Amino acid sequence: ALYYGNHSLLQGLELKQDEATALAQTFWETIDAALPEWALVRKKQLSAQEMRRDFIHSHGIALHALGRVGNAILRETAKPAQWKKRLMPLKDVDWTRSNTDWEGRAIVGGRVSKSHQNVTLTVNYLRKRLGLELSPEEQRVEDAYLRGDA
Known part of the structure; x- marks a missing residue:
């Protein structure tokens, strides 16, 4: 999963290999700061199993x-101060x-679905939450999802 994320x-x-590694590490540390449950797992206050059961992140x-x-x-x-700030609304997602916004996007019939279409619908949801425009694709x-064609 991290391979595809990276x-x-x-x-x-x-980027050179060392630049890419440093950028990826800084990016995921920024994401980590926006998702408090990840820290709870590290502190053993929440099990990884519980987190996967209750959250999709x-x-x-x-x-x-x-x-x-x-x-x-x-x-x-590419300025870290700017892109880190752009990611901060993720903490409000x-x-x-149980969030019904995920149904049909990340969750289909109660199960997490990683089909290409579901990944794109999840990206779309996050892009909207971050104030980013959607690509034509x-x-x-x-549009297909909103029409019920998805």
Whole structure:
């Protein structure tokens, strides 16, 4: 899951290996700061199993989507202070599986789905929460979802 998240994050960015490694580490540390449940798992106040049961942000679909959203932000600005600030609204996202916003996007029939379409719909949701425009392909998938064609 982290492979796909990092691959999506760094895709198309012309960086040397050490720069890419440092950027990915800083990016995921910034994400970590926006998701308090990750710290609870590290402190053993919440089990990894409980987190995966109750939240989607530790599932492959969310890591992949976060990488894609991060890539879009990094293409707008390489300045850490600016892109880190752009990610802060992630702390206000309701990442619980019970959040009905995820149904049809990240969750289908009560199960997390990592199909290409579901990843894109999850990216779209996060892009909107961060005030980012959708690409033409993302808009096409979103329109189909909203029409009920998805």
